[in-house]
Amino acid sequence: MTGQSESRIQSRWKGNAVSSSDVLIIGAGAIGSAVAYYCTQQGLDVTVVEAGKPAGETSSKGEGHVRISDKTLAPEIELAQYSLSLYRDELSEQADYWDYQLRGGVMVSSTDASLESLHSTIAKQRQLGIEVEMLDVQQLRELEPALTAEVAGGALYPDDARLAPPKMVTRLLELAQQTGARLHTQTRVTGFLRDGERVTGVQTSRGDFSAGAVVNAGGPWSGQVAKLAGAYVPVEPRRGYVLVTEATEPRVFHEVSAAEYLDTVSSSEADLQGSAVIEALPSREILLGSSRERMGFSAEGGKAAVDLITRNAQTLFPFLQDVQIVGSRFGFRPYSPDHLPIIGPDAAVEGLWNATGHEGAGAGLAAGSGKLLAQVLSGSPPDLNLAPFSPARFISRGERG
Numbered sequence: 001m002t003g004q005s006e007s008r009i010q011s012r013w014k015g016n017a018v019s020s021s022d023v024l025i026i027g028a029g030a031i032g033s034a035v036a037y038y039c040t041q042q043g044l045d046v047t048v049v050e051a052g053k054p055a056g057e058t059s060s061k062g063e064g065h066v067r068i069s070d071k072t073l074a075p076e077i078e079l080a081q082y083s084l085s086l087y088r089d090e091l092s093e094q095a096d097y098w099d100y101q102l103r104g105g106v107m108v109s110s111t112d113a114s115l116e117s118l119h120s121t122i123a124k125q126r127q128l129g130i131e132v133e134m135l136d137v138q139q140l141r142e143l144e145p146a147l148t149a150e151v152a153g154g155a156l157y158p159d160d161a162r163l164a165p166p167k168m169v170t171r172l173l174e175l176a177q178q179t180g181a182r183l184h185t186q187t188r189v190t191g192f193l194r195d196g197e198r199v200t201g202v203q204t205s206r207g208d209f210s211a212g213a214v215v216n217a218g219g220p221w222s223g224q225v226a227k228l229a230g231a232y233v234p235v236e237p238r239r240g241y242v243l244v245t246e247a248t249e250p251r252v253f254h255e256v257s258a259a260e261y262l263d264t265v266s267s268s269e270a271d272l273q274g275s276a277v278i279e280a281l282p283s284r285e286i287l288l289g290s291s292r293e294r295m296g297f298s299a300e301g302g303k304a305a306v307d308l309i310t311r312n313a314q315t316l317f318p319f320l321q322d323v324q325i326v327g328s329r330f331g332f333r334p335y336s337p338d339h340l341p342i343i344g345p346d347a348a349v350e351g352l353w354n355a356t357g358h359e360g361a362g363a364g365l366a367a368g369s370g371k372l373l374a375q376v377l378s379g380s381p382p383d384l385n386l387a388p389f390s391p392a393r394f395i396s397r398g399e400r401g
């Protein structure tokens, strides 16, 4: 199987020549599907190869928060705001397909010390353009009456939303296919085709595919995928659990998190971390998240994470002690060592592009990441400066492994 599309676009972006209209995307998760959709919107000829099935990995294992509230790094805030605006406006016709809801995020501090730390985070976030309202105990209680009595204060982030990531993947791929994209499932990339140093396609378990540009959207496996091409992408799996309750009466009305969640997200610790992140689904089940630990792709020893999540959730919402937990699942977030996604042309291997490293925010950041990468692949200037996300930043720091 060899892609027959002719190269027809000649353009340059920051010195990286894009000399083809045909793009092959490795991975059909949230990121690969968003890249595929936006590439077709740019008129590019798109092939997606997926080792398993669409949204078969991380993108069906997590929650669906589309958040601005947990962002503290300027480039990620810019990307999150851009992505949020796409879900809210440009993609609004798709909202029902993926259960998009703009519900607002509530951050809860249980102690004075935690509240003080939340205040300083908020001061920084406001400087970086995030809209957030401080809440006293009474206001918190009005928004979330079922919260624990042990609260010191909190904040409301009106722009926080949610969606169902697997449904988003399905719909984005459907739209891409309606515009000509080809999707090959059960097709694992095992190597790369080359013309000299340049990548010109992939070898897979189902034959070779040629392409003018290859996008590595392999999620937590993107480091391994890059290695096959002789490239370096320092993404590692960061395991996370989520629990699901039985359906209940509506008692959680926003995307609710303990303020400590901000520390968990930005931490680089390998050991088990967890803080409460609670989300009610349209089906009236409640998702209880989450944990973080770096232990490779191990499926061993999840009990500690499950116990921690249960404890944290019941502390924040005591009524959950009487609600049955009916399921748990875990996935591997694509962890990037500096907590910023990796988006753009590979630093060392011409013809290879990366769209990965979104860790615990890939569903929320998918639309923005996909659109920006599609813009540069088609030779248009991107709506945002992609320099902070450049894969080259790790090479220039001498972190090449």
Ligand SMILES: Cc1cc2nc3c(=O)[nH]c(=O)nc-3n(C[C@H](O)[C@H](O)[C@H](O)COP(=O)(O)OP(=O)(O)OC[C@H]3O[C@@H](n4cnc5c(N)ncnc54)[C@H](O)[C@@H]3O)c2cc1C
Pocket: 026, 027, 028, 029, 030, 031, 032, 049, 050, 051, 052, 053, 054, 055, 056, 057, 058, 059, 060, 061, 062, 063, 064, 065, 066, 165, 187, 188, 189, 190, 217, 218, 219, 220, 221, 222, 225, 239, 240, 241, 242, 289, 290, 291, 330, 331, 332, 333, 334, 355, 356, 357, 358, 359, 360, 361, 362, 363, 364, 365
């Ligand atoms: C517990 C938990 C909670 C989370 N909560 C949220 C949240 O609330 N909001 C949010 O925005 N994000 C959340 N996330 C993070 C989010 O799920 C991820 O950032 C996102 O799913 C990453 O998408 P991806 O497309 O990069 O990776 P994936 O969904 O893993 O997709 C990568 C795909 O690449 C394929 N692949 C890999 N290697 C190959 C190969 N050699 N050949 C072909 N195909 C290959 C894989 O099969 C896979 O399907 C959470 C994650 C977890 C685990």
